[in-house]
Amino acid sequence: MKKPLLILFAIFFIQTITAQKESVIISVKNNAAAPIINRNIYGHFAEHLGRCIYGGFFVGDTSKIPNTNGVRNDIIKALKDLKIPNLRWPGGCFADTYHWKDGIGPKEQRPTIVNQWWGGVTEDNSFGTHDFLNMCELLGAEPYLSGNVGSGTVQELADWVQYTNFGGKSPMSDLRKKNGRTEPWKVKYWGIGNEAWGCGGNMTADYYANEYRKFATFMADWNNTGGITRIASGSNSSDYNWTEVLMKNIPLNMLGGVGVHHYAVIDWAKKGADIDFTEKEYFQTMQSALKMEELVTKHAAIMDKYDPEKKVAMIVDEWGGWYEVQKGTNPGFLYQQNTMRDAVLAGATLNIFNNHADRVRMANLAQCVNVLQAVILTDKAKMITTPTYHVMKMYSVHQDAKLLPIDFKSPSYNFNGETIPAVSASVSKDQNGLVHISLVNVDAVNKNKIEIDVKDLGVKNFTGTIITASKLQDYNSFENPNKIIPVAFKGFETKKGKLEITIPPFSVLVLEGK
Numbered sequence: 001m002k003k004p005l006l007i008l009f010a011i012f013f014i015q016t017i018t019a020q021k022e023s024v025i026i027s028v029k030n031n032a033a034a035p036i037i038n039r040n041i042y043g044h045f046a047e048h049l050g051r052c053i054y055g056g057f058f059v060g061d062t063s064k065i066p067n068t069n070g071v072r073n074d075i076i077k078a079l080k081d082l083k084i085p086n087l088r089w090p091g092g093c094f095a096d097t098y099h100w101k102d103g104i105g106p107k108e109q110r111p112t113i114v115n116q117w118w119g120g121v122t123e124d125n126s127f128g129t130h131d132f133l134n135m136c137e138l139l140g141a142e143p144y145l146s147g148n149v150g151s152g153t154v155q156e157l158a159d160w161v162q163y164t165n166f167g168g169k170s171p172m173s174d175l176r177k178k179n180g181r182t183e184p185w186k187v188k189y190w191g192i193g194n195e196a197w198g199c200g201g202n203m204t205a206d207y208y209a210n211e212y213r214k215f216a217t218f219m220a221d222w223n224n225t226g227g228i229t230r231i232a233s234g235s236n237s238s239d240y241n242w243t244e245v246l247m248k249n250i251p252l253n254m255l256g257g258v259g260v261h262h263y264a265v266i267d268w269a270k271k272g273a274d275i276d277f278t279e280k281e282y283f284q285t286m287q288s289a290l291k292m293e294e295l296v297t298k299h300a301a302i303m304d305k306y307d308p309e310k311k312v313a314m315i316v317d318e319w320g321g322w323y324e325v326q327k328g329t330n331p332g333f334l335y336q337q338n339t340m341r342d343a344v345l346a347g348a349t350l351n352i353f354n355n356h357a358d359r360v361r362m363a364n365l366a367q368c369v370n371v372l373q374a375v376i377l378t379d380k381a382k383m384i385t386t387p388t389y390h391v392m393k394m395y396s397v398h399q400d401a402k403l404l405p406i407d408f409k410s411p412s413y414n415f416n417g418e419t420i421p422a423v424s425a426s427v428s429k430d431q432n433g434l435v436h437i438s439l440v441n442v443d444a445v446n447k448n449k450i451e452i453d454v455k456d457l458g459v460k461n462f463t464g465t466i467i468t469a470s471k472l473q474d475y476n477s478f479e480n481p482n483k484i485i486p487v488a489f490k491g492f493e494t495k496k497g498k499l500e501i502t503i504p505p506f507s508v509l510v511l512e513g514k
Helices: 003-019 073-081 093-097 129-139 154-165 171-178 205-217 240-249 279-306 340-355 387-398
Strands: 024-028 043-045 086-089 113-115 121-123 142-147 189-192 229-236 257-264 313-321 360-366 376-379 382-385 412-415 418-421 423-429 435-441 448-453 462-467 487-489 492-495 498-503 507-513
Touching: 024 423, 043 313, 073 129, 073 376, 073 382, 086 129, 086 360, 093 113, 129 142, 129 154, 142 154, 154 171, 154 205, 189 205, 205 229, 205 240, 229 240, 229 313, 240 257, 240 279, 257 279, 257 360, 279 313, 279 340, 279 412, 279 418, 313 340, 340 360, 340 387, 340 423, 340 435, 340 507, 387 423, 387 435, 387 462, 387 507, 423 448, 435 448, 435 498, 462 492, 498 507
Parallel strands: 024 448, 043 086, 043 360, 086 142, 142 189, 189 229, 229 257, 257 313, 313 360
Antiparallel strands: 113 121, 376 382, 412 418, 423 435, 435 507, 448 498, 462 487, 462 507, 492 498
């Protein structure tokens, strides 16, 4: 071979080697002190918004759509299959306009309400406290009630607690029995207002802290004998001062949780399309979504200062992707399609929550049916599950499992000179000794190679399930409901106690070892 050809071959070989990505090395620690991943991290949110309740969950008991007391049977089954641990209701912004006594008693006698926040529609209050709490029993899910602080009274919220929880004789328990429910539901989780900094009253942090103390006082006795968890309306994304003021000014024995709300949004004035988005818009959405790591870390650091024993939970009770509504739909109904972008967003966010399980002990995806990053979409009698649904079902193996802390340096996903981490991961071990590894490749273009040392985990045989698609913009439609579903994954092998994985672009993967 002539010398110039040898030189060219050498250059080509060096370039080829250089171009190959190095494997991401993930070390897993079998740490006895690591926390349990609270199943409530996998919670959901149902607001009186658009077609979430009416035309979503609730079709009425005269509907031809199979139902139980007006709630769709197909939705009940789908959510039970998802192992839904809790459901937040009735809002959201709607909560601070909702008066619960309007939604009990004979349906034909209930007053109407105008939903001023979402489309100005008139609702007939046919779906109320009994309907929601009985539905939660069907689901096997803990109800999380969001109380009205903005336009309600202390007495009103205290009465609601007594109505739902008191087993003895009282005006409220007598009223509950009159309305057909003898035994109390024993609701544990109570939000004291919602977004008090905004639609919940445009309050300052100091003012809300005092309001919280007042409302919380009358919801329980001195020792909180009923064991309810009172949750403060939390910050708007990176408003760290809000968390600081609440943690400093509210006695810890009155505080079960502090909320945090964060949506993955490109620009509130121009949120981008739900389906016809570009790689630039995908990158920007994921930039916003991955900011959750910073938010949880910094809010947790503030909470640690006042609560070093971590008795107060961080409750991320609104999260998800928010885009412009589907073309041709009511702007006030927030209906959007759910693509592979949402699957990646969900997987990466849940990994963040898992890895911060010492402080994050509940979260609620917004929202459950037909609104924002929904897991279920309906069209009259038709119902489909979304890519986000499938990710949450795949990840349900982490519920109540022990976190196995990990350490690794992610490669970068580069776009137009900006970078975000390309690989997201979390690992847990359940009570049966099964190890589950969740991996997300955020990169829209490049596959990533991952290497995990599994020698010390006590497992040898692995199986895998992946969700991916040919395009980021792909989604499940009513015409093609199974376009994106989990499938078996074979792109890995075990060598000398190390798991070697090649994960395709924009994919979510769960491996099980036993």
